Amino acid sequence: MQNRSASHRTRTAAAVLTVLPVIAVAALTGCDAERDATTNGPAAEQQRRPAAPARIWDRSPRSVAVVGDSITRGFDACSVLADCPEVSWATGTDSAVRSLAMRLLGASGAASRSWNHAETGARIDRLPEQMALAAEQKPDLVTVMIGANDACRDSVKLMTPVADFRASFQVSMRQLRSRAPKTQVYVSSVPDLKRLWSTGRGNPLGMQIWKLGICKSMLGRADDMSAEAVARRTAVQERVVAYNEVLRDVCAKDRRCRYDGGAVFDYRFTGEQLSPWDWFHPGRNGQARLAEIAYRNVTARRPPA
Template sequence: MRLRTAVSTSGLAVLLLISGCTSSGDDGNQDDTAGSTAAPGQSGGPADEGTTPSDGSAPVLLALGDSISVGFGACGEATACPEASWVTGEDPAVDSIRARLAEAWGVTDVPTSNFARPGAMAADLAGQAQRIVPTDGEGLVTVLVGSNDVCTGSVAAMTSPEEFRAAIDQVLQTVGERAPGAVTVLASVPGVASIYASFRGDSQARDAWAATRVCRSLTGSASGSPEADGERVAAVQERVDQLNEQLAAACAAVDNCVYDAGAVHDWLPEPDDLSDVDAFHPSTTGQAELAEAVWDAAAGTQQMDALAP
Protein backbone atom coordinates (compact mmCIF):
# COMPACT_ATOMS: atom_id res chain seq x y z
CA MET A 1 0.00 0.00 0.00
CA ARG A 2 1.22 3.47 -0.81
CA LEU A 3 0.09 6.90 0.33
CA ARG A 4 -3.08 7.52 -1.62
CA THR A 5 -2.64 11.25 -1.96
CA ALA A 6 -0.38 12.36 -4.79
CA VAL A 7 1.80 14.86 -2.98
CA SER A 8 3.82 17.65 -4.56
CA THR A 9 6.94 18.57 -2.62
CA SER A 10 6.97 22.26 -3.48
CA GLY A 11 6.29 24.46 -0.48
CA LEU A 12 6.53 21.68 2.08
CA ALA A 13 8.42 23.13 5.01
CA VAL A 14 11.17 21.29 6.80
CA LEU A 15 11.19 20.11 10.40
CA LEU A 16 14.68 21.00 11.61
CA LEU A 17 16.16 18.85 14.33
CA ILE A 18 18.98 19.06 16.84
CA SER A 19 21.86 16.60 16.60
CA GLY A 20 24.56 15.69 19.06
CA CYS A 21 22.61 15.37 22.33
CA THR A 22 21.95 12.24 24.33
CA SER A 23 18.60 11.18 25.70
CA SER A 24 17.83 10.10 29.23
CA GLY A 25 17.06 6.61 27.94
CA ASP A 26 20.51 5.92 26.51
CA ASP A 27 21.70 3.82 29.39
CA GLY A 28 21.27 0.33 27.95
CA ASN A 29 20.32 -1.04 31.36
CA GLN A 30 16.71 -1.98 30.72
CA ASP A 31 15.80 -5.39 29.39
CA ASP A 32 13.99 -4.82 26.12
CA THR A 33 12.24 -7.28 23.88
CA ALA A 34 11.92 -4.55 21.38
CA GLY A 35 13.82 -1.72 22.84
CA SER A 36 16.96 -2.36 24.83
CA THR A 37 20.33 -3.97 24.78
CA ALA A 38 20.81 -7.71 24.60
CA ALA A 39 22.30 -7.91 28.09
CA PRO A 40 22.09 -5.73 31.20
CA GLY A 41 24.56 -2.87 31.16
CA GLN A 42 25.51 -3.40 27.51
CA SER A 43 25.03 -0.40 25.27
CA GLY A 44 23.33 -0.94 21.94
CA GLY A 45 25.09 2.05 20.44
CA PRO A 46 23.68 5.31 19.13
CA ALA A 47 21.31 5.52 16.25
CA ASP A 48 21.91 7.34 13.01
CA GLU A 49 21.68 10.98 14.04
CA GLY A 50 20.27 12.13 10.73
CA THR A 51 20.99 13.32 7.26
CA THR A 52 22.03 16.75 6.07
CA PRO A 53 19.10 19.17 6.56
CA SER A 54 16.81 19.50 3.59
CA ASP A 55 16.72 22.53 1.32
CA GLY A 56 12.99 22.72 1.97
CA SER A 57 11.87 20.61 -0.98
CA ALA A 58 11.21 17.42 1.00
CA PRO A 59 9.45 16.47 4.23
CA VAL A 60 11.46 15.44 7.27
CA LEU A 61 11.11 12.23 9.26
CA LEU A 62 11.93 11.92 12.97
CA ALA A 63 11.98 8.73 15.05
CA LEU A 64 11.47 8.59 18.82
CA GLY A 65 11.58 5.34 20.73
CA ASP A 66 13.70 2.44 21.89
CA SER A 67 16.04 -0.08 20.29
CA ILE A 68 13.54 -1.44 17.79
CA SER A 69 13.73 1.90 15.98
CA VAL A 70 17.53 1.83 15.82
CA GLY A 71 17.57 -1.69 14.38
CA PHE A 72 19.23 -3.28 17.39
CA GLY A 73 20.33 -6.83 16.56
CA ALA A 74 18.96 -6.69 13.01
CA CYS A 75 22.40 -7.09 11.44
CA GLY A 76 23.48 -10.04 13.57
CA GLU A 77 25.40 -8.11 16.23
CA ALA A 78 24.38 -6.91 19.69
CA THR A 79 24.40 -3.29 18.62
CA ALA A 80 22.34 -0.79 16.71
CA CYS A 81 22.02 -1.28 12.95
CA PRO A 82 20.67 2.05 11.68
CA GLU A 83 20.51 0.95 8.06
CA ALA A 84 17.94 -1.70 9.01
CA SER A 85 15.65 0.59 11.03
CA TRP A 86 11.99 0.25 10.10
CA VAL A 87 11.72 4.05 10.29
CA THR A 88 14.87 5.64 8.93
CA GLY A 89 16.84 2.72 7.47
CA GLU A 90 18.38 2.79 4.00
CA ASP A 91 18.55 -0.97 3.40
CA PRO A 92 16.32 -1.62 0.36
CA ALA A 93 15.30 -4.94 1.88
CA VAL A 94 13.58 -3.10 4.73
CA ASP A 95 11.62 -0.61 2.59
CA SER A 96 11.50 1.69 5.58
CA ILE A 97 9.09 4.53 6.27
CA ARG A 98 11.85 6.77 4.93
CA ALA A 99 11.88 4.97 1.59
CA ARG A 100 8.10 4.82 1.38
CA LEU A 101 7.77 8.54 2.09
CA ALA A 102 10.37 9.37 -0.54
CA GLU A 103 8.43 7.39 -3.11
CA ALA A 104 5.09 8.87 -2.05
CA TRP A 105 6.41 12.43 -2.18
CA GLY A 106 8.36 11.88 -5.37
CA VAL A 107 11.76 12.82 -3.93
CA THR A 108 15.11 11.08 -3.99
CA ASP A 109 15.43 10.90 -0.22
CA VAL A 110 13.81 12.17 2.96
CA PRO A 111 15.95 13.99 5.55
CA THR A 112 15.82 12.00 8.77
CA SER A 113 16.88 12.10 12.40
CA ASN A 114 16.60 9.07 14.66
CA PHE A 115 16.63 9.99 18.34
CA ALA A 116 15.49 6.57 19.59
CA ARG A 117 17.75 4.91 22.16
CA PRO A 118 18.16 1.36 23.47
CA GLY A 119 16.60 1.00 26.88
CA ALA A 120 14.21 3.92 26.50
CA MET A 121 10.94 3.81 28.40
CA ALA A 122 7.93 6.03 27.85
CA ALA A 123 9.20 8.43 30.49
CA ASP A 124 12.37 9.02 28.45
CA LEU A 125 10.71 10.11 25.22
CA ALA A 126 9.85 13.66 26.21
CA GLY A 127 13.60 14.20 26.48
CA GLN A 128 14.03 12.84 22.97
CA ALA A 129 11.27 15.16 21.74
CA GLN A 130 13.03 18.13 23.35
CA ARG A 131 15.71 17.75 20.68
CA ILE A 132 13.35 19.18 18.06
CA VAL A 133 14.20 22.75 17.15
CA PRO A 134 11.00 24.81 17.47
CA THR A 135 9.51 25.28 14.00
CA ASP A 136 6.21 25.80 12.23
CA GLY A 137 7.31 23.42 9.48
CA GLU A 138 5.72 20.10 8.61
CA GLY A 139 7.06 16.59 8.97
CA LEU A 140 6.38 13.14 10.36
CA VAL A 141 7.28 11.89 13.85
CA THR A 142 7.10 8.18 14.68
CA VAL A 143 6.85 6.91 18.25
CA LEU A 144 7.42 3.25 19.14
CA VAL A 145 7.82 2.64 22.85
CA GLY A 146 6.48 0.46 25.66
CA SER A 147 8.50 -2.73 25.44
CA ASN A 148 10.82 -1.56 28.22
CA ASP A 149 7.80 -0.54 30.27
CA VAL A 150 6.66 -4.17 30.41
CA CYS A 151 10.01 -5.91 29.96
CA THR A 152 11.28 -5.11 33.42
CA GLY A 153 13.07 -7.14 36.06
CA SER A 154 9.76 -8.46 37.34
CA VAL A 155 6.04 -8.25 36.69
CA ALA A 156 5.67 -5.99 39.72
CA ALA A 157 8.08 -3.46 38.23
CA MET A 158 6.10 -2.83 35.05
CA THR A 159 5.06 0.76 34.33
CA SER A 160 1.51 1.47 35.42
CA PRO A 161 -1.07 2.59 32.83
CA GLU A 162 -1.37 5.95 34.61
CA GLU A 163 2.38 6.60 34.50
CA PHE A 164 2.55 5.50 30.89
CA ARG A 165 -0.31 7.78 29.84
CA ALA A 166 1.25 10.76 31.60
CA ALA A 167 4.52 10.14 29.78
CA ILE A 168 2.85 9.79 26.36
CA ASP A 169 0.81 12.94 26.96
CA GLN A 170 4.05 14.76 27.70
CA VAL A 171 5.63 13.49 24.48
CA LEU A 172 2.66 14.61 22.39
CA GLN A 173 2.58 17.96 24.15
CA THR A 174 6.28 18.51 23.55
CA VAL A 175 6.03 17.63 19.86
CA GLY A 176 2.97 19.86 19.55
CA GLU A 177 4.74 22.79 21.15
CA ARG A 178 7.99 22.46 19.24
CA ALA A 179 6.62 21.33 15.88
CA PRO A 180 2.87 22.04 15.67
CA GLY A 181 2.84 21.23 11.96
CA ALA A 182 4.17 17.70 12.42
CA VAL A 183 2.03 14.57 12.25
CA THR A 184 2.81 12.03 14.99
CA VAL A 185 2.31 8.33 14.32
CA LEU A 186 1.97 6.30 17.52
CA ALA A 187 2.84 2.63 17.07
CA SER A 188 1.25 0.18 19.48
CA VAL A 189 3.28 -1.68 22.10
CA PRO A 190 4.51 -4.94 20.55
CA GLY A 191 2.78 -8.16 21.59
CA VAL A 192 5.78 -9.39 23.55
CA ALA A 193 3.76 -11.91 25.54
CA SER A 194 2.43 -13.52 22.38
CA ILE A 195 5.92 -13.62 20.88
CA TYR A 196 7.26 -15.26 24.02
CA ALA A 197 4.45 -17.81 24.09
CA SER A 198 5.03 -18.66 20.42
CA PHE A 199 8.74 -19.32 20.83
CA ARG A 200 8.87 -20.67 24.36
CA GLY A 201 9.10 -24.22 23.08
CA ASP A 202 12.12 -23.44 20.88
CA SER A 203 15.30 -24.48 22.67
CA GLN A 204 17.45 -22.08 20.63
CA ALA A 205 15.19 -19.19 21.60
CA ARG A 206 15.32 -20.18 25.26
CA ASP A 207 19.11 -20.39 25.12
CA ALA A 208 19.29 -16.92 23.53
CA TRP A 209 16.99 -15.46 26.15
CA ALA A 210 19.04 -16.97 28.94
CA ALA A 211 22.31 -15.74 27.45
CA THR A 212 21.11 -12.19 26.81
CA ARG A 213 18.73 -11.89 29.79
CA VAL A 214 16.23 -10.17 27.54
CA CYS A 215 12.79 -9.23 28.96
CA ARG A 216 13.14 -10.93 32.34
CA SER A 217 9.54 -10.25 33.32
CA LEU A 218 8.66 -12.82 30.63
CA THR A 219 11.72 -14.99 30.09
CA GLY A 220 13.04 -15.20 33.63
CA SER A 221 11.46 -18.62 34.09
CA ALA A 222 11.51 -19.80 30.51
CA SER A 223 12.83 -23.15 31.65
CA GLY A 224 9.83 -23.72 33.90
CA SER A 225 6.60 -25.49 33.08
CA PRO A 226 3.95 -23.91 30.86
CA GLU A 227 1.63 -23.87 33.87
CA ALA A 228 4.14 -21.86 35.89
CA ASP A 229 4.48 -19.37 33.05
CA GLY A 230 0.75 -18.84 32.67
CA GLU A 231 0.10 -16.18 35.28
CA ARG A 232 3.22 -14.21 34.39
CA VAL A 233 2.46 -14.21 30.66
CA ALA A 234 -1.17 -13.23 31.32
CA ALA A 235 -0.07 -10.35 33.54
CA VAL A 236 2.33 -8.99 30.93
CA GLN A 237 -0.26 -9.33 28.17
CA GLU A 238 -2.84 -7.53 30.28
CA ARG A 239 -0.43 -4.66 30.91
CA VAL A 240 0.45 -4.44 27.19
CA ASP A 241 -3.27 -4.20 26.41
CA GLN A 242 -3.69 -1.49 29.03
CA LEU A 243 -0.79 0.52 27.64
CA ASN A 244 -2.17 0.28 24.12
CA GLU A 245 -5.51 1.54 25.37
CA GLN A 246 -3.68 4.55 26.77
CA LEU A 247 -1.88 5.13 23.47
CA ALA A 248 -5.16 5.10 21.55
CA ALA A 249 -6.81 7.50 24.00
CA ALA A 250 -3.83 9.87 24.11
CA CYS A 251 -3.66 10.03 20.32
CA ALA A 252 -7.39 10.64 19.98
CA ALA A 253 -7.14 13.58 22.39
CA VAL A 254 -4.81 15.66 20.19
CA ASP A 255 -4.72 16.88 16.62
CA ASN A 256 -2.21 15.61 14.07
CA CYS A 257 -1.89 12.16 15.62
CA VAL A 258 -2.39 8.74 14.06
CA TYR A 259 -2.56 5.54 16.14
CA ASP A 260 -1.72 2.31 14.33
CA ALA A 261 -4.83 0.58 15.75
CA GLY A 262 -2.75 -2.31 17.09
CA ALA A 263 -0.82 -3.07 13.90
CA VAL A 264 2.55 -3.48 15.63
CA HIS A 265 1.00 -5.31 18.57
CA ASP A 266 -0.67 -7.81 16.24
CA TRP A 267 2.57 -8.62 14.42
CA LEU A 268 3.48 -12.23 15.20
CA PRO A 269 6.90 -13.04 13.75
CA GLU A 270 8.20 -16.20 12.16
CA PRO A 271 11.62 -17.49 13.35
CA ASP A 272 13.45 -15.67 10.54
CA ASP A 273 11.81 -12.40 11.59
CA LEU A 274 13.72 -12.37 14.89
CA SER A 275 17.36 -11.51 15.44
CA ASP A 276 19.89 -14.29 15.90
CA VAL A 277 21.33 -12.19 18.72
CA ASP A 278 18.50 -12.61 21.23
CA ALA A 279 15.48 -14.16 19.46
CA PHE A 280 13.41 -11.15 20.51
CA HIS A 281 14.43 -8.06 18.54
CA PRO A 282 13.34 -7.97 14.90
CA SER A 283 15.76 -9.15 12.22
CA THR A 284 16.02 -7.28 8.93
CA THR A 285 12.95 -9.11 7.65
CA GLY A 286 11.15 -8.35 10.90
CA GLN A 287 12.00 -4.68 10.55
CA ALA A 288 10.58 -4.75 7.02
CA GLU A 289 7.33 -6.24 8.30
CA LEU A 290 7.04 -3.54 10.97
CA ALA A 291 7.58 -0.83 8.37
CA GLU A 292 4.81 -2.28 6.24
CA ALA A 293 2.44 -2.65 9.21
CA VAL A 294 2.85 0.95 10.37
CA TRP A 295 2.74 2.34 6.84
CA ASP A 296 -0.47 0.50 6.03
CA ALA A 297 -2.04 1.85 9.23
CA ALA A 298 -1.03 5.47 8.61
CA ALA A 299 -1.06 5.98 4.84
CA GLY A 300 -4.12 7.69 3.47
CA THR A 301 -5.36 8.95 6.83
CA GLN A 302 -6.65 12.48 7.07
CA GLN A 303 -3.62 13.56 9.05
CA MET A 304 -1.15 12.19 6.53
CA ASP A 305 -3.09 13.64 3.62
CA ALA A 306 -2.99 17.03 5.34
CA LEU A 307 0.78 17.14 4.87
CA ALA A 308 0.16 17.84 1.19
CA PRO A 309 0.87 21.52 0.38
Protein backbone atom coordinates in the same frame (compact mmCIF):
# COMPACT_ATOMS: atom_id res chain seq x y z
CA MET B 1 -87.17 28.70 38.68
CA GLN B 2 -85.31 31.58 37.25
CA ASN B 3 -83.40 32.10 40.46
CA ARG B 4 -82.53 28.41 40.73
CA SER B 5 -81.26 28.39 37.13
CA ALA B 6 -79.15 31.44 37.76
CA SER B 7 -77.85 29.89 40.93
CA HIS B 8 -77.05 26.63 39.05
CA ARG B 9 -75.24 28.57 36.34
CA THR B 10 -73.24 30.42 38.97
CA ARG B 11 -72.15 27.17 40.65
CA THR B 12 -71.22 25.60 37.31
CA ALA B 13 -69.11 28.59 36.32
CA ALA B 14 -67.36 28.55 39.65
CA ALA B 15 -66.59 24.86 39.27
CA VAL B 16 -65.17 25.43 35.80
CA LEU B 17 -63.07 28.30 37.04
CA THR B 18 -61.80 26.08 39.84
CA VAL B 19 -60.84 23.26 37.47
CA LEU B 20 -59.19 25.44 34.83
CA PRO B 21 -56.12 26.35 36.93
CA VAL B 22 -55.62 22.69 37.73
CA ILE B 23 -55.72 21.78 34.05
CA ALA B 24 -53.37 24.64 33.22
CA VAL B 25 -50.89 23.57 35.89
CA ALA B 26 -51.05 19.98 34.70
CA ALA B 27 -50.47 21.09 31.13
CA LEU B 28 -47.54 23.25 32.12
CA THR B 29 -46.12 20.45 34.23
CA GLY B 30 -46.41 18.11 31.27
CA CYS B 31 -44.62 20.61 29.06
CA ASP B 32 -41.91 21.02 31.66
CA ALA B 33 -41.50 17.27 31.94
CA GLU B 34 -41.28 16.95 28.18
CA ARG B 35 -38.80 19.81 28.04
CA ASP B 36 -36.73 18.21 30.82
CA ALA B 37 -36.70 14.92 28.95
CA THR B 38 -35.56 16.75 25.84
CA THR B 39 -32.85 18.80 27.52
CA ASN B 40 -31.66 16.30 30.14
CA GLY B 41 -32.08 12.93 28.45
CA PRO B 42 -29.39 10.78 26.84
CA ALA B 43 -29.74 12.48 23.46
CA ALA B 44 -29.25 15.91 25.02
CA GLU B 45 -26.28 14.65 26.99
CA GLN B 46 -24.72 13.41 23.78
CA GLN B 47 -25.35 16.80 22.14
CA ARG B 48 -23.69 18.65 25.03
CA ARG B 49 -20.65 16.35 24.97
CA PRO B 50 -17.72 18.08 23.22
CA ALA B 51 -17.21 16.79 19.71
CA ALA B 52 -14.02 14.92 18.89
CA PRO B 53 -11.49 17.15 17.12
CA ALA B 54 -11.63 17.02 13.34
CA ARG B 55 -8.73 14.93 12.07
CA ILE B 56 -6.02 16.54 9.96
CA TRP B 57 -3.73 14.20 8.07
CA ASP B 58 -1.28 14.62 5.18
CA ARG B 59 -0.67 11.24 3.55
CA SER B 60 2.53 12.47 1.85
CA PRO B 61 4.82 13.95 4.52
CA ARG B 62 8.12 15.31 3.22
CA SER B 63 10.27 14.77 6.31
CA VAL B 64 10.27 12.22 9.14
CA ALA B 65 11.71 12.16 12.66
CA VAL B 66 11.40 9.07 14.84
CA VAL B 67 11.47 8.37 18.57
CA GLY B 68 11.39 5.15 20.53
CA ASP B 69 13.54 2.26 21.69
CA SER B 70 15.86 -0.48 20.42
CA ILE B 71 13.38 -1.74 17.82
CA THR B 72 13.59 1.58 15.99
CA ARG B 73 17.39 1.54 16.33
CA GLY B 74 17.58 -1.84 14.58
CA PHE B 75 19.29 -3.40 17.60
CA ASP B 76 20.59 -6.95 17.00
CA ALA B 77 19.30 -6.91 13.44
CA CYS B 78 22.75 -6.90 11.77
CA SER B 79 25.13 -8.12 14.47
CA VAL B 80 25.05 -9.16 18.09
CA LEU B 81 24.53 -6.50 20.78
CA ALA B 82 24.77 -3.56 18.37
CA ASP B 83 22.47 -0.94 16.90
CA CYS B 84 21.94 -1.12 13.15
CA PRO B 85 19.96 2.03 12.25
CA GLU B 86 20.45 1.43 8.53
CA VAL B 87 17.83 -1.36 8.76
CA SER B 88 15.43 0.56 11.02
CA TRP B 89 11.79 0.16 9.94
CA ALA B 90 11.37 3.92 10.35
CA THR B 91 14.43 5.67 8.87
CA GLY B 92 16.73 2.94 7.55
CA THR B 93 18.42 3.08 4.16
CA ASP B 94 18.67 -0.69 3.54
CA SER B 95 16.93 -1.52 0.26
CA ALA B 96 15.85 -4.93 1.57
CA VAL B 97 13.88 -3.31 4.40
CA ARG B 98 12.57 -0.26 2.52
CA SER B 99 11.90 1.77 5.63
CA LEU B 100 8.95 4.09 6.08
CA ALA B 101 11.20 7.04 5.25
CA MET B 102 12.41 5.37 2.03
CA ARG B 103 8.87 4.57 0.97
CA LEU B 104 7.70 8.13 1.65
CA LEU B 105 10.75 10.16 0.64
CA GLY B 106 12.83 7.94 -1.63
CA ALA B 107 16.39 6.82 -0.89
CA SER B 108 17.93 10.31 -1.06
CA GLY B 109 15.14 11.82 1.01
CA ALA B 110 15.50 9.14 3.68
CA ALA B 111 19.18 10.00 3.96
CA SER B 112 18.70 13.77 4.12
CA ARG B 113 15.23 14.41 5.55
CA SER B 114 14.82 11.81 8.29
CA TRP B 115 16.21 11.76 11.84
CA ASN B 116 16.37 8.86 14.30
CA HIS B 117 16.24 9.92 17.97
CA ALA B 118 15.33 6.49 19.35
CA GLU B 119 17.54 4.95 22.05
CA THR B 120 18.23 1.30 22.79
CA GLY B 121 16.83 0.45 26.21
CA ALA B 122 14.60 3.54 26.37
CA ARG B 123 11.41 3.48 28.39
CA ILE B 124 8.53 5.93 28.21
CA ASP B 125 10.17 8.33 30.66
CA ARG B 126 12.81 9.07 28.00
CA LEU B 127 10.22 9.97 25.41
CA PRO B 128 9.71 13.65 26.36
CA GLU B 129 13.39 14.39 25.75
CA GLN B 130 13.40 12.47 22.48
CA MET B 131 10.27 14.30 21.36
CA ALA B 132 11.84 17.65 22.15
CA LEU B 133 14.81 16.72 19.95
CA ALA B 134 12.50 15.60 17.15
CA ALA B 135 10.56 18.86 17.35
CA GLU B 136 13.72 20.86 16.63
CA GLN B 137 13.70 19.56 13.04
CA LYS B 138 10.06 20.68 12.56
CA PRO B 139 9.36 17.45 10.64
CA ASP B 140 6.13 16.80 8.79
CA LEU B 141 5.83 13.47 10.61
CA VAL B 142 7.07 11.96 13.88
CA THR B 143 6.75 8.23 14.49
CA VAL B 144 6.54 6.73 17.97
CA MET B 145 7.24 3.12 18.98
CA ILE B 146 7.85 2.64 22.69
CA GLY B 147 6.62 0.62 25.64
CA ALA B 148 8.20 -2.82 25.29
CA ASN B 149 10.95 -1.94 27.78
CA ASP B 150 8.37 -0.66 30.25
CA ALA B 151 6.88 -4.15 30.38
CA CYS B 152 10.15 -6.06 29.90
CA ARG B 153 11.63 -5.74 33.37
CA ASP B 154 13.38 -8.10 35.77
CA SER B 155 10.06 -8.64 37.57
CA VAL B 156 6.39 -7.79 37.17
CA LYS B 157 6.60 -5.38 40.11
CA LEU B 158 9.12 -3.24 38.23
CA MET B 159 6.92 -2.64 35.19
CA THR B 160 6.04 1.01 34.59
CA PRO B 161 2.67 1.83 36.20
CA VAL B 162 -0.03 2.64 33.66
CA ALA B 163 -0.63 6.10 35.19
CA ASP B 164 3.07 6.95 34.83
CA PHE B 165 3.07 5.68 31.26
CA ARG B 166 0.11 7.93 30.45
CA ALA B 167 1.69 10.96 32.13
CA SER B 168 4.96 10.56 30.19
CA PHE B 169 3.19 10.18 26.87
CA GLN B 170 1.04 13.24 27.55
CA VAL B 171 4.13 15.28 28.43
CA SER B 172 5.80 14.04 25.24
CA MET B 173 2.90 15.21 23.12
CA ARG B 174 2.93 18.60 24.84
CA GLN B 175 6.67 18.88 24.18
CA LEU B 176 6.06 18.36 20.50
CA ARG B 177 3.07 20.66 20.28
CA SER B 178 4.85 23.52 22.02
CA ARG B 179 7.58 23.53 19.37
CA ALA B 180 6.06 21.92 16.29
CA PRO B 181 2.28 22.42 16.44
CA LYS B 182 1.63 21.21 12.88
CA THR B 183 3.77 18.06 12.95
CA GLN B 184 1.82 14.83 12.48
CA VAL B 185 2.37 11.90 14.84
CA TYR B 186 2.08 8.23 13.92
CA VAL B 187 1.95 5.96 16.97
CA SER B 188 2.72 2.24 16.72
CA SER B 189 1.26 -0.15 19.25
CA VAL B 190 3.52 -2.09 21.62
CA PRO B 191 4.28 -5.57 20.20
CA ASP B 192 2.62 -8.67 21.63
CA LEU B 193 5.32 -9.95 24.00
CA LYS B 194 3.36 -13.05 24.91
CA ARG B 195 3.25 -14.10 21.27
CA LEU B 196 7.00 -13.56 21.15
CA TRP B 197 7.40 -15.96 24.08
CA SER B 198 5.07 -18.49 22.44
CA THR B 199 6.95 -18.29 19.13
CA GLY B 200 10.50 -18.31 20.46
CA ARG B 201 10.18 -20.97 23.13
CA GLY B 202 10.18 -23.64 20.45
CA ASN B 203 13.73 -22.71 19.44
CA PRO B 204 16.47 -24.27 21.63
CA LEU B 205 18.97 -21.53 20.79
CA GLY B 206 16.47 -18.82 21.62
CA MET B 207 15.69 -20.47 24.95
CA GLN B 208 19.37 -20.49 25.87
CA ILE B 209 19.83 -16.85 24.91
CA TRP B 210 16.79 -15.80 26.93
CA LYS B 211 18.41 -17.29 30.01
CA LEU B 212 20.95 -14.45 29.85
CA GLY B 213 18.20 -12.18 31.18
CA ILE B 214 16.30 -10.81 28.19
CA CYS B 215 12.84 -9.53 29.19
CA LYS B 216 12.74 -11.65 32.33
CA SER B 217 9.20 -10.59 33.24
CA MET B 218 7.91 -12.43 30.15
CA LEU B 219 10.75 -14.70 28.95
CA GLY B 220 12.27 -15.78 32.24
CA ARG B 221 12.00 -19.56 32.83
CA ALA B 222 10.37 -19.79 29.40
CA ASP B 223 9.52 -23.48 29.74
CA ASP B 224 7.92 -23.09 33.18
CA MET B 225 4.17 -23.70 32.94
CA SER B 226 3.41 -23.47 36.65
CA ALA B 227 0.51 -21.34 37.87
CA GLU B 228 2.94 -18.67 39.06
CA ALA B 229 4.67 -18.45 35.67
CA VAL B 230 1.38 -18.35 33.78
CA ALA B 231 0.11 -15.56 36.06
CA ARG B 232 3.35 -13.62 35.56
CA ARG B 233 3.09 -13.76 31.77
CA THR B 234 -0.59 -12.84 31.93
CA ALA B 235 0.25 -9.79 34.04
CA VAL B 236 2.82 -8.65 31.47
CA GLN B 237 0.35 -9.19 28.65
CA GLU B 238 -2.34 -7.19 30.44
CA ARG B 239 0.10 -4.35 31.05
CA VAL B 240 1.03 -4.21 27.36
CA VAL B 241 -2.67 -4.06 26.47
CA ALA B 242 -3.11 -1.22 28.97
CA TYR B 243 -0.15 0.66 27.47
CA ASN B 244 -1.72 0.37 24.03
CA GLU B 245 -5.00 1.73 25.36
CA VAL B 246 -3.09 4.75 26.70
CA LEU B 247 -1.36 5.32 23.35
CA ARG B 248 -4.71 5.12 21.57
CA ASP B 249 -6.58 7.39 24.00
CA VAL B 250 -3.94 10.14 24.22
CA CYS B 251 -3.42 10.10 20.46
CA ALA B 252 -7.18 10.40 19.87
CA LYS B 253 -7.20 13.76 21.66
CA ASP B 254 -4.75 15.25 19.15
CA ARG B 255 -6.18 16.06 15.73
CA ARG B 256 -2.82 15.43 14.01
CA CYS B 257 -2.14 12.06 15.64
CA ARG B 258 -2.87 8.63 14.16
CA TYR B 259 -2.66 5.38 16.14
CA ASP B 260 -2.02 2.15 14.25
CA GLY B 261 -5.20 0.54 15.59
CA GLY B 262 -3.18 -2.22 17.24
CA ALA B 263 -1.63 -3.37 13.95
CA VAL B 264 1.83 -4.08 15.38
CA PHE B 265 0.38 -5.81 18.45
CA ASP B 266 -1.88 -7.94 16.24
CA TYR B 267 0.78 -8.88 13.67
CA ARG B 268 1.30 -12.65 13.75
CA PHE B 269 5.06 -12.68 13.37
CA THR B 270 7.04 -15.92 13.20
CA GLY B 271 10.65 -16.86 13.90
CA GLU B 272 11.56 -15.53 10.43
CA GLN B 273 10.99 -11.99 11.67
CA LEU B 274 13.17 -12.31 14.80
CA SER B 275 16.86 -11.57 15.26
CA PRO B 276 18.98 -14.75 15.01
CA TRP B 277 21.14 -13.39 17.83
CA ASP B 278 18.53 -12.90 20.53
CA TRP B 279 15.19 -14.22 19.26
CA PHE B 280 13.59 -11.10 20.69
CA HIS B 281 14.26 -8.03 18.53
CA PRO B 282 13.11 -7.88 14.89
CA GLY B 283 15.68 -8.96 12.34
CA ARG B 284 15.80 -7.52 8.81
CA ASN B 285 12.66 -9.39 7.84
CA GLY B 286 10.83 -8.16 10.92
CA GLN B 287 11.96 -4.59 10.33
CA ALA B 288 10.61 -4.79 6.77
CA ARG B 289 7.24 -6.02 8.05
CA LEU B 290 7.08 -3.09 10.51
CA ALA B 291 7.87 -0.70 7.65
CA GLU B 292 5.03 -2.18 5.58
CA ILE B 293 2.54 -1.76 8.41
CA ALA B 294 3.57 1.84 9.07
CA TYR B 295 3.52 2.87 5.40
CA ARG B 296 0.09 1.33 4.89
CA ASN B 297 -1.36 3.20 7.86
CA VAL B 298 0.38 6.52 7.25
CA THR B 299 -0.80 6.68 3.64
CA ALA B 300 -4.32 5.33 4.23
CA ARG B 301 -7.23 7.67 3.57
CA ARG B 302 -8.81 6.77 6.89
CA PRO B 303 -7.11 5.96 10.21
CA PRO B 304 -7.03 2.30 11.26
CA ALA B 305 -10.14 1.16 13.08
